[in-house]
Amino acid sequence: MRNGRLLTIDGNPADPNSQGSVCAKGVAGPSVLYDPNRLLYPLKRAGRRGEGRWLRISWEEAYTEIADRLRAIRESGRPEEFAFQQGRNRSTDIVRRFLNAFGTPSAFNHRALCSLNRRAAILATIGDSDWDLGDFENTRYVLNFGCNWAEAHQGHIPVAIRMMRARERNHAKIVTFDARLSNTAAVSDEWFCVKPGTDGLIALAMSNVICSERLWNKAWFDTWTNYSADEYAAHVRPYTPEMAEAESGVPAEAIRRVAREFAAAAPRCTTICNRGSHAHRNGFYNDRAITVLNALVGNMGHVGGWCWHPLSAWDTQALPEPGPIPPKPTARSLIAEAKDWPLANAWEGKQMRVGEIVYRWIKERRQPISALMTYNCDQAWAWPEAGLVREVLSDEELVPFHVCIDVMVSETGNLADIVLPWTTYLERWDIDSRPPQGLVDYVGLRQPVVDPLGESKDLREIFPELARRIGGGMERYFPWRTQEEYFEEYFRTVPGGFARMRANGVWQDPAKAPNYVPYERVLTAGELKGSQTDEKTGIISKGGESVGVRIGGVARRGFSTPSRKVEVHSRFIVDKGAEADRTISPLPIYEPIPGQRERLAEGKLIMISFKWNVHNAHRTLQSKWLQEISHTNPAWLNSATAARLGVEEGDWIEVTGYRPMDEHVPGGDGSPLGTLRTRVHVTEGVHPSVIAIAHNAGRTTGGPVASNGRDRTSLPGHPPSRDKDRERVWWEGSLSVAQNDIMPIYPDPVSGQQAYHDTIVSVRKVTGTG
Structure with a gap:
């Protein structure tokens, strides 16, 4: 701060997630705070x-x-x-x-x-959380299925710094499967360019290799899941690497090699995935297959393995909301x-x-x-x-x-x-915490650094x-x-209370340990008092609810699933499907996107979406610092696809989006939805069946910065802008298209997740300026 004006932003070293690091969006905070529009x-x-x-x-x-x-x-x-x-x-x-x-x-x-599919897949499988937190800092091997953690992820900087430490300290290997050469793919040891929606099939094929070559942790799987390793081996037998290669484009021998490497690194190995794997019509099954791949090598909850925390924010029992x-x-x-x-x-x-x-x-x-x-x-x-x-x-x-x-x-x-x-977040009070990458929950205080501007x-x-x-x-x-009175009450259970939170910005209970292997915790005598054990299943119940499971005669906490184990086979989701007259497989499967193969054979493409590292959905395009860095979104086309369509770098194309051909989806009749005109960026960094367009562009309102000069409306009552940069938007008129205008509503029939990466489009070259 200088003379009451915010100049720069640094991270808080006391924050256990970010550890003092911030991304470009954080650094650009002043340009949002003082945006003249x-x-x-x-x-x-x-x-x-x-x-x-x-x-x-x-x-x-x-x-x-x-x-x-x-x-x-x-x-x-x-x-x-x-x-x-x-x-x-x-x-x-x-x-x-x-x-x-x-x-x-x-x-x-x-x-x-x-993130609905991702969360549903994890809840259905382990019950303890709806979000995985790989212990990346301590891992030795990461399989990344469609997660762009270096640019656009819920964990972003906290994940990225831990990934880089793992590479430096543990010589960790990162293998990425993605339809586009993202910054994450670029910093990985290997990148495999995959057809969208086939991530789960690749995971099933890897499971096939691990089972057939007996690279599994059979003892852990047979002990801690509700399905035997031999049964799962029989289930994944049809999912061969050759089958996965034919669908995904990843060579069968690469699938075999990576599966062997992943298993050899266990338990200090983990997966990470995001919208590249789950934002599909088959996304729930994709992420189920990826989650169970971790169980197969016995890395769940272990140091350097596939971990989680039951809280995605602060501990509301330790910090109860004021009444x-x-x-x-x-x-x-x-x-x-x-x-x-x-x-x-x-x-x-x-x-x-x-x-x-x-x-x-x-x-x-x-x-x-x-x-x-x-x-x-x-x-x-x-x-x-x-x-x-x-x-x-x-x-x-x-x-x-x-x-x-x-x-x-x-x-x-x-x-x-x-x-x-x-x-803005720089002018208000708030409680703030995120899924804890260090596996210990914490709470943060967001507090104003300047008085609110205007009214x-x-x-x-x-x-x-x-x-x-x-x-x-x-x-x-x-x-x-007052708000301060509310926060005084809210933080009264924190040692030092609201005053400490204002001084430090964050608090983490030093008595809490990382959430490693929570399922192994032995139940106390008090927890067992008044309980009953089912002799057949070993499930321990108390007051009509399961509280644990006996493993080798020892009463342990287990997982928070109906079986108190990892539910490779889920009766719960089958029953939920029956209630809605919908069939859901109890096991992870690969389900092709309906109609996709036929429409690709007609010459159509799959449109996918992505986000730049300097933008955050709709909330940053008014930042002149960030918009100057990234303000346009041409369509990425593979060079072979561009040659087939007769287009070159910079050519104009018309892209027509279609609704899905899917009887389970509202409006799923395959009809055209709309068109947009854009320019082409020809690259090897995208799958030949894909057209990729960035989400972070296409505004028509919000001022000249956000709209690339389209909107110069003056708001009533606002003083005339004195911002000398208002007339210096050198990117005025730059290409900026709204991709979502041609993206259909496409909820996955299992969970309702929007299938962002399954939009079928046709592309043709046009003349003119769009």
Whole structure:
């Protein structure tokens, strides 16, 4: 800081995840904070939705209108008709409190557009967590299936620094399977360019090799899974490396060699995967196969192996939320339940909402909405079939009232009735922690470094005030007078309390040890008191719930699955499928994408999406520092594919997206969805059946920086920009296309995960400038 102005950002060395490192997005924080096109005052629509005509209003006017609307909905007895949509949310406590106090279950997030298949596969298999945390720093071998941890991953910098330490200290080998030469693939020891959606088949073929050559840890598998190693060997026998080569393009001998190397490194070996493996129609099965591959070599929970932590954030039992706590809503909501997908909400408390389908439901009037509040989620630009989202948000009969809370004007905000200026993370209080890469949970405090600019406010100010104005009992759940008073109470169990958190920014209980082999923990006499043991299964039950399992006569904790073991064969998912009249295989399998082979034979391509290391979904494109680095997104084509299509570097092409040919998917009739025009980047760094387009471009609003000069709107009440860089956007007019306009809504029938990497497109060369 200098003279009250933020100049630079460094990482906090006390943070156990980042350990003082930050990425480009962190360094660029000041350019977001001082963005001249930020929202600074409440705005009210003055024309039709989408016209971009606004009036500046006071917070009093905004609060009054919003509270009046929401009060009427609540008093109507249909609280579920108030829907709340969120993007990335680090204020889960205050959001949950407000929605529960209101009584609406109609909240949906971007889980199905991000990580639903991955989480469902892990929960179904081990039950202890919905996210794996490989012990990368101590590993010797990493199999990476479609995870771009060097650029765009939930763990990003914490994962990257541990990967690099493993290479330096342990001579760890990293092998990456990905359809595109990402920065992660580039820093790996080996990169195999795979056909999208075949990652699970490669893992099954490796399992075949490990079983047939008896490279497995048979004793561990037979002890700690609910399926014998011999049975699993029989199951994977048809999945030969030759079969995997024919589908994926990875040579059979390479699959055999890598499988042998992986097994030889056990237990100090692990897998890592992300949207490259699970954001597919078959993604649940892909990640199940990859997860069980770890069990086969017995690395689960071991130092340097495939690990996890039961908490993905801070320990809410050690740090209980200040009371009084509102009860959970009793109203019913199609948005919340998503019953068409067996595993969408199969695990209590995980909120695996199938968010991409909601706007289709609203259009079909399956889900009545009286008011919608969107928070940090630019769905009118960032969601599949974004044109459908814009159509629904434009219709005042379908969405009578829409409030948008965000830092900048966006395509979504442009379709709101009231826009509220949200503080950046540099101007607000928050509780912050992430999945602990060191396998010990921690809690962090986000605190303002500058006063909020203009009249921007955070949810922790907005929601308590709305609750008081709505009334009807809501106000009693917000008894504190200031945010600091709330955090004083929240951190009272931390040694040194709120003062310590303000000084250090983070706290980790020194008495806690890394979460290694938690399933081996021997149950105490107190835990066993009053329990019963099933002589056939060894499962120990108490009070009607399983608490452990006897292994070799010893009562151990086991896994948090029905069998208290790794569920290679899952009866749970079969039963969930039956409830929804859907067949789910109890074992990991490979399931080809319906219709894909036939459409590729017609000359069509698979469109995939990726993110640059300097951008974060919709939240960074207004940063002039980051946008100057990356502001365009031409389509990547393999040189052989380009030659077949008769196109060269820089040529213009027209890309037409199609809906899937899949009877289990809403609108799965194979029809054209839309077209876009873009330029070609010819490269060997992408699979021949693929066209790859970056997600981080294509804005039409948000100011000249975000939109490459398309939008120069001045907001009412905002002072004229004094930013000397406003007229120095040298990349004005650069190519920038919105990929999601031609990407169909495509939920995996098992969990509801959006199949981001299965969009079928046709490509033709065109003349002109797009």
